Amino acid sequence: MDPNAPEPPIRRPTLSQVAKAAGVSEITASRALRGGSAVAKSTRQKVERAAQALNYMPNRLAGTLAGGASRQIAVVLPSLSNIVFADVLKGLERRLEDDGYHPILGISHYDASREEHLLRDLLSWRPAGLVLAPTSGNAATRALLRAAELPVVEVMDTDPDPADLAVGFSHRAAGRTMAHYLIGRGYRRMAYIGHDIATDFRALARLDGFKDALSDAGLTLSDTLILDGPSSVPLGREGLARLLSQSKAAPDAVFFSNDDMAVGGVFHCQTAGLALPHDIALAGFNGLSIGQALPTPLTTIASNREHIGYVAADHILRRLKGEAPPRITQIDFRLVPGATA
Amino acid sequence: MDPNAPEPPIRRPTLSQVAKAAGVSEITASRALRGGSAVAKSTRQKVERAAQALNYMPNRLAGTLAGGASRQIAVVLPSLSNIVFADVLKGLERRLEDDGYHPILGISHYDASREEHLLRDLLSWRPAGLVLAPTSGNAATRALLRAAELPVVEVMDTDPDPADLAVGFSHRAAGRTMAHYLIGRGYRRMAYIGHDIATDFRALARLDGFKDALSDAGLTLSDTLILDGPSSVPLGREGLARLLSQSKAAPDAVFFSNDDMAVGGVFHCQTAGLALPHDIALAGFNGLSIGQALPTPLTTIASNREHIGYVAADHILRRLKGEAPPRITQIDFRLVPGATA
DNA sequence: CTGAAAGCGCTAACAG
């Protein structure tokens, strides 16, 4: 036997074999196994026993093709590098699993063309719904979504007009909220440190909101440092070090693009012997548990990411039952005052 | 129009319509669109134009059912709560995407019966392969895997005998490695702080290896603290605080179940004014970037999680091409000496 | 409560 020879196609037991073994027609076996339909108790038992004996496993490709609704939900996220989208996915999966649905996953890496390609690819599996955290407002993508004729939930951001449904919050408002908080605490010379923001338009929206609110208060950003690459703790640490070494007049507060970055900032202060928030104030975004466990808990904005995923999945499922979930669902964010600002 | 009315089944353009529009037979359209087969250039162009005009999107359910191999890979992971399995998933997705494959995801939540149920559910989609980070050595599960007749890669741990393929490393050896390192550094009174370990048998294996190596050196664990719930930074912080307050003779070194926990320990020391590693030494496991960005970089063992996912996917893909990847693939871990031990 | 017929949309196998 050549172990490398292409294996003959695997023939698993089919419904028709189960039916034969149980002495009923195929369709009766189908009904018995799916439950719901009116089937005599004794018939059902016969079929179930036969299925068990043959080790029958339904083929959902066939079932879905024949007219059943798919129980797959396409999910497209921009990244899995920080915990944020993993949290969303976790919430999604938790809700989907309850109803026997499963996510088919694609990661766009914040690349619009890859996103579009993924969408086409995933849609060709004829999923029952689609959840995505858009990476762009791409016209081609929007056209695809509109044409897809299936429930679509855009998650995380509720500012852009959704093709169908949206679940999340306004990142712009979140940025404004942090600005108001810092202004209220008396800070006046504020700086921003962010990661590669060209691709992460939600981070950009937070920055815009932040600047807007400063501007309303007659203030401007004293300094803006955008670093290459995805957000991370080391990057935030490096960012603050650089900002402080290169700016003539040090800021009294720094808003980071997210908590990962801000925690790095806290570490820099610990190393440099800067007292928080006396010497400098730091604030992040996301409300990660790591920030709250710091000796000086991080001032941040908590976003309810897992809940966003859960609600997004729930909306899809409700739509599939013929209900009409709200077009835009706000999942509140919450300012968490810590000891760093 | 009642918006809640169950919508009529959506009829998308089919291959047969494309074929008609292009004036060729269905199978020719199929070949033209899939590429590869010998089709006249002019024919291919006609078909492609027709497909574009009709906005045709192939139906892979039908394609797979009719004999094509599925391009879906079932993936079952125990958790998405920390970055570890998200990293594995990221590596998987990255490799799969290159070949147009997609993961269908299930999360077992470290529950053996849920894992088994997920496996059945996912397998009913007739995926081309399966990747799982097992949550148990469950006999029922193993039987399922063996019977499934598809490439199966068990990831993360290479100690248990895999049903088919395994990609990862020995957690037992990792535990031993850390013990040797700490012993070599002169520590003698060592304690362990872990999260809910009943469910996380890989963490348990690390602990076993750690104890074995201590025992070889004539030492025993001075203290073991197992906390309820999943691992997290706050839990590790609480754990070290409790351990130090309740033990008569403080340990000189503490091995944590993972980096999340250990970083919490570092934070406790910062708060309590304990100098690392002079007053107490701390060590973690995983090599998360957060630990390396600490003012006192965490001593830990780096595991190459994304690479494990990548290689696992690659093995599946190779198997599908008729190649025979090695049954067990070791992805090396690496001790990372930090400033905490 | 059960069954027969038809077909979901596509591709393999064989023929030309």
Next chain:
DNA sequence: CTGTTAGCGCTTTCAG
């Protein structure tokens, strides 16, 4: 290079 035929495994009618 192109087409015909058959069928993947299941479920939806429509009949009894």
